[in-house]
Amino acid sequence: MQKKILIIDDDIGLCExxxxxxxxxxxxxxxxxxxxRGAERAMTEDYSFxxxxxxxxxxxxxxxxxxxxxSSNVAVVMLTARGEEVDRIVGLEMGADDYLPKPFNPRELVARLRAVQRRMQQEPQGGDAAPARLCVGDVELDFGTRTVRASGEPVELTSLEFSVLEALARSAGRVLSREELTRQALGRPFNAFDRSIDVHVSSIRKKLGPLPGGMERIxxxxxxGYLYSHSAQPH
Known part of the structure; x- marks a missing residue:
């Protein structure tokens, strides 16, 4: 099935x-x-990106x-002015799945979209024997629906945040470098000037809150890089 994309940009030439x-x-x-109008269409029509x-x-x-x-968890890739790091950070904190600084090569945009698509469609490895869920302390990840619960309560994560949390959860108990986390969750090589992973981890921390005992979970x-402090238990 072809994926539908909505481009919201006032640069007509770039849109074309x-x-x-x-x-x-x-x-x-x-x-x-x-x-x-872009927001209205994104919320009322069926877009993949x-x-x-x-x-x-x-x-x-x-x-x-x-x-x-x-009202929507549609994957959003934001276009920002080159050098405006604050725009990228704010966008990610508000729930964007990824970003591209202008100007950019359309091939890079397609690569980012494909990476987001892979994250959204990712299934546990190992065939039928692979666990459908993963529990890390009081947090439960459901890979079938890509949803998360903490202490039994639903937690709203973006697609990219889910992928970051999944990578951390699968490596619970050991340090995961920023390079590994970027490759596994974002699907691209690590760039020392890219703070995306740090922003997403910060957002996940806020949404999950501290451990029941009050300690930081990530x-x-x-x-x-980062360490998820509990042991993972597949279900």
């Missing part, structure tokens, strides 16, 4: 360029140049993302 390239890669593409520019007239990209996240290991 991306549309032509994405269609050639097998995607179905719609474009909108207005933030409010939204490509969202930060710098939109009127309703900016962050406001559009906020509206989308109120520990930072200075200069290396």
């Amino acid at each position: 360029l991306l549309s032509e390239y994405l269609v050639s890669e097998g995607f179905l593409v719609d474009t909108v140049q207005d933030g409010a 939204v490509v969202l520019d930060v710098m939109l007239p009127g309703l900016n990209g962050f406001e559009v993302l906020s509206r989308i996240r109120r 520990k930072s290991v200075r200069g290396i």
